[in-house]
Structure formats: structure tokens, C-alpha cells
Amino acid sequence: MKERQDIVCIANTTWFGEYTKSTVQLMSRLAKNHRVIFVEYPFTIKDMLNTFRKKQHAPVKRMLNLEPSLEKIKTTENTEIYHLVVPPVLPVDFIKNDAIFQFFFQRNIQLYQKRLRKVFKKLAVKDPIVISAYNPFYGLSMIGKLNQKLNIYYCYDGIGTRRHGPRIFGIDEQFSKKCDAIITTSDFINSEKKKWNPNSFVVKNGVDFESFVKEAKKDVHQKSKKIVGYIGSLDHRFDIETMEKVIQQLPNYEFHFTGNLRNEEIKKRLEVFENVQFFGAVKPNEVPGLLASYDVGIIPYLVNEINKNIYPLKINEYMAVGVPVVMTPFAELKDFEGMISVAGSSENFATALQNEIEQDSKDKIAKRIAFAAQNSWDAKAKEFNNIIEQLLETNGNRK
Template identity: 35%
Template sequence: MKQFDSIICIAQTSWKGDFQKAVVQLMTELSVNHRILFVDYLYTIKDLAQGMAGRPDIPVRKIMHLNNPLSKITTEHGGELYVWSPPVMMPINWLAARTHDQLLSWNTDRLVNGVRDVMRRLNMHRPLVINAFNPVVGLPLLGKLNECATIYYCFDEITTAGDWMSRHGQRYEDAYLRRVDAVIATSETLRQDKSAQQPNTFCVKNGANFDLFNQTRQLAQKQPPVTPVVGYLGTADNRVNIDIMEHCARTMPDVNFEFIGEVPEPKLTERLGGFSNVTFIPPRQPEELPPLLARLSVGIIPFVCNKHTYTIYPLKINEYLAAGLPVVSTPFSILDDFAGIIELADTPEAFAQAIRRALADNDSQRMQERVDTAQANSWERRAREFEAVIQQVPKAWRQEQPA
């Protein structure tokens, strides 16, 4: 029997965006059986200034609470959840530890007061807190929301997460891991790492919005690609192996390469922008992706192999497979789940050869195997795995005693 009347998710990401987010997908699925309050991204005064200066992705009116900061969302599965935009916070990530910690108390008090007010309005009294990769906020928040338990949802290696988190993140995560009731990691390598400090650590891997990305297959059947197009979906940052991509673009002039998403790594555009067969497509809303993927013949994950990427279980692998696409990847992490389904290659030459094989891998049975693999990894199934972990946390779920 569950010991909570609601789930409050404290995230390190916004609800809306130009790409699929694991925590958003999970909360959407969990909303079928639970009341959910999603605490949106904690915008700062710096963000507000940038928004007022014209940055389009910052919702100025909402974070100033000129619009109602609490939104009710009805999901396609019939669930309901609430998304709340917190008040503006102080920007403190760049500060030295002592000053950072002092101002964090101010931010935390501001956040707690706001969340408690929303809890009263929504008649939420005894929540389960799920902290999605935000231990800096999570640690001082412990015990302040009358929560029955706290689960830390860890989907990245915090020491390599960039200045926005790694500057203070590791010392907060180390303490947080010891005090939460359980940890759910998105890869086996992350699970192994975090379990050294928190024995109640479980692995629930990333999934795919199967129904959305499987639309690609129907669109492609109506209008099959004429020219071979190899695509990369998602943020093209310093994880991408530029040497591999440059070699492929140069030695495969008959193949077009498309990067769909943000490109924050300038070296990518510098080294690949001069090739006529390389195109960079700006980010799109998730529902706009199927027509773009329908043009592809192969999906790629050309990540470098290092400590950071070793902890990753990429969202895009199941999204490609749901679309029926052959996948070529570097062996950047433990990808045993996809043995015999995807191609692995670790050098520029081998990667180009693997793409050639993948372009010819269009047998209908092979395509169905890819789709079946993605369906087995849908977010619906991942949510069931997530819920099974919740039921193993004694403070969150009391086991029924046999009569």
C-alpha cells in the first residue's frame, strides 16, 4: 500500500522543450496512477534579464508570475498532472562554495514556500519526492515538504555535467546519495557507481515514446527516401566524435548527413560546415520529428568513448529503432541490450563501413526486429519498472502482510 498521496518532481529541466526528456516522459506515464506536481526549471535573475532582452526560449511572463504559474495538463493516456513555475532565483552556480551555500539557503526558502503553497491548493499532504538530477537543491530540501520518502533520479555523471552543475554538484551529490531513500540510475554503469554510496540503487534505463517515433515508419513507407540520408538526432555537443563524422562526410559524398537539434560545439560546424553533403537542422518540437526522421535511411550515435559517455544510455537509440531505422554507434557504453540489432564501430574507417552495411540493411524482418526492440523499451514499460522500484522503498510503500 502506498504511503504517499502525490508525487512531487523537482527537476533540473523544463517541462517543455525541443527534445524528448526522460523525466517528462516518466512523469507523464506515472500520472495515470498518481497525482503529479512537476516543479519546472528554476530560472534565475540572469535568465529573466536574457528573456527580457529578447531570448525567445525563456517564458518571461510565466517566471514573473504575470501568467498563472500553475498549469494543469491532461496527458494522451488520460492522466492529469500539474506543472508549476517557481519564482525567480538568485544565480549562484558560479560562486565560491561558501557564498554559494549561503545564497542557496535563500533560494531554498523561496522554493519551499512556493511548493508548500501549491501543495495546499492541490490538497497534497504527504508526497513522495522524486529529485531529477538536482542534488544541489535536493539536499537542503530534505524533510521540508512533509515527504514520506525521497528518490534521486540520476541520469548523468555529475562530474562531467558542465559548469552549471559540476562546480558544486559533486559535493552535494555525495551527501545527498547517503541521505535519500533510494536512487534510480538510467544506466548500469551509473547504478554501479552510485551504489557505492547508496546501496538502495536501481537501474531503470531510458525508453522511447514509441507511438510518436513509430509514426516515422508509416511516413517513410508512403514516401521512401530517394537519396541515402544518415541522421543524428539530439544535441550535437562535445560527445560527438568529429574525426569520425569528418571522415564519413569526406569519403561518402553520395550520402547526405543531417544533424537535427542544437549544435553547441562550434568545432562541429567549423569542420563539417564546408561539406555540401552535411546539413544542420534547428531543433524541433517532438511532434515535428517523425517527418524529419522519415527522410533518414540510418540513425547514428557517433559518440567519443570516455568516462562521461560510458555512463550514458542514450534516448535516441530507441527512438531510431522505433522508427525502424538501422543504427550505427560507437561502443561508448554498455550496449549489450542491442547485440545483433545495431552496428558498432570505433574508428572512422570502420564507422563508414558500418554505415554502408546499415544502408543495405532494409529487410522487412530486420526492420520488425528493430521496432520490436524499441517497443519493449517504451516509456510505458519503463514507468512500470520505475513503479516497481518505488514499491521496494519501505517508507514509500508498505508491503501487505498475508492474512
């Protein structure tokens, strides 16, 4: 982009954490040419209390302004962003009555907006580009309130009711129609959003290629026990039943599951098998080496309406270290046809695992790595930046 812009990211995630986040990856790279303000996930009073009880970790002192709520931090890409923590908001998702919900939610918006305006004044922000990252509630409420020149909805997952309840569907539709443009991470989400907003684009997830390729396999592992590995959140998306049957069919393979256990049923049902091990979440810098130790990587997600939207981050991460991939047909990922195996039943999944392991080769490893190189986060950030530039030109840089 020819001109340096102020970008404000209204996030629905935290900057720091134990897993890769597309929003963080993109903002880290956009910060090379722009001034980026990342507004941390709005923690609630409940989150604050849970932190006191040592059940979670929220930046309480910064939330309460006992420490600076705004900090300039260095990213892994050697760039700098402004990291902002807003005051604790009220937990309102459980409120069924819409009128009561709106009453309390507007209080949250006032707190959120007040903190933003204070920061804008301090940093002399006048007409920013606002990117609402999977946060239609706050994104919709901020339209027209921040003197923004562009409102972009970055939608990296399907909309579901698990967290916000059914009202999320109406909010998502309203925001999709009112924002200037939508950038999605999958063709499926894009096809849905285009029904509401013709300015819908696709920037698919990438991989921190340079970090992963350093740990890439050079050749097929020569070991008696082959490892089938999964790394990521162990949550409601996981297809327990399929994996249960696959593990029973392949007693001579080791199955390693690493990540934040959010669905206890997964461990309860799978740890009974002798060839299964569970490991806690690892630090981001440990992920590439761990993945490279696998003989095959798996993405066993349930086939349902929500998971159709997913473009999994881990698919490029597996391939960047040369590891073959087997997944359930939860989403249509045409970009990877001929590069990965997709299996619709437990029997086919087990067969695919055997084939990928037995037929792996040095040449196949090299091809996977070369393919992943095309999907680096640097390339994805450039695509994202080009869309912003296109939108600014179309809108005539209006405020």
C-alpha cells in the same frame, strides 16, 4: 500501486521543449494513477533578463506571479499534472568561494521552499513522494523539509562540471547517500551509485512507441542518395573528428544533422562538405517521420568518462521506426548487442554505415520495430512505479 500517492518532481529541466525528456515521459504516465506536481527548472534572474532581450524563453510572468505559478496541464498521454514555476533565483554557479555560494544558494532554497509550501497548502499535500530528477542541489536541500515519505534520486546522466563546477561531485555524493533510493537510466550509473546507496535501481530510457511506430518504414528506401541522419542536441558530447573523417570517406552519402546547435564548432567544421546539411530543431511530433526518412541513424558521441553514463533516448526512437543504428563505443549497451553496429574508429564507422545500408531488409526493419516495442515508455513507467511500491512497502509507508 494500490494507493494513490502525491508525487512531487523536483526537476532540472523544463516540461515543454523541443526534445524528448525522460522525466516528462515518466511523470506523464505516473499521473495516470497518482497526483503529480512537476516543479519546473528553477530559472534565474539571468534567464529572466535574457528573455526580455529575446535571447531565450522563460515563463517570466509566472515566475513573478503576474500569472498563476501553478497550472493544471494536460499531457500527451491524456493525463493531467500540476505544473509549478518557482520565483527567479540568483545565478550562483559561478561563485568559487563555498561560504559565499552557500549564503546565496540558501536564499534560493528559501524562495523555492516557500513556493512549494504554498502549493502544498493549496492542494492539501501532506506526505508526498519527492523525486529529484538530476537535481542533487535542490534535492539534498529539500530532505526533511517537505514531510516527504520517500526521497528518490532519479539520475539520468553522468555528473560533470560544465554547469555547476567541481562542487557538484560532493553534493551528488551527499544526496546519493542520504536519499532513500536512486533510480538510474544505465547499468554504468547504477554500478557507481551502488557504492553510496544499496537501494539503487535501473529503469532504462524508452520510446513513445505508439507515436513512432505509426511513421515506421515498411521497407528499405529505394533512392539513389542514401541519408545518414542524426537528430538531437549538437553539443559537447558530439565526436566532431570522427564524423569529419567519416563524411570524407563517404562522399556519395548525404549527412543530415538536425537539432539545437549548442556547439558551433560542429557546424563550422562539417558544413564545408558538399554532402552535409544542418537543420534546426523540429517539433516533437515531427521527429518520428523525420527519423523514418533516414537510411541509417547515427549516435557519434565522444568516448570519455561522462559519456559512459549515457543510455541515449534516440537509440530506441531510431529502431521504433525501423532504422538501423551505428554508434561510437561511448557506453556499454549490452541490451542492443546484435541489433546495432558499434564502431571504434572512423574507418570502422564508415564501413558499418555502408554495411547497415547495403544489407538492410524488410525483415531487419520488422525486428528492430519489435525490439523497440519492448522498450516503450509505458513499460518503463510501470517499472518505475513498481520500484516506488517496493520502497513504500520496505519503509512501511512511513512519513
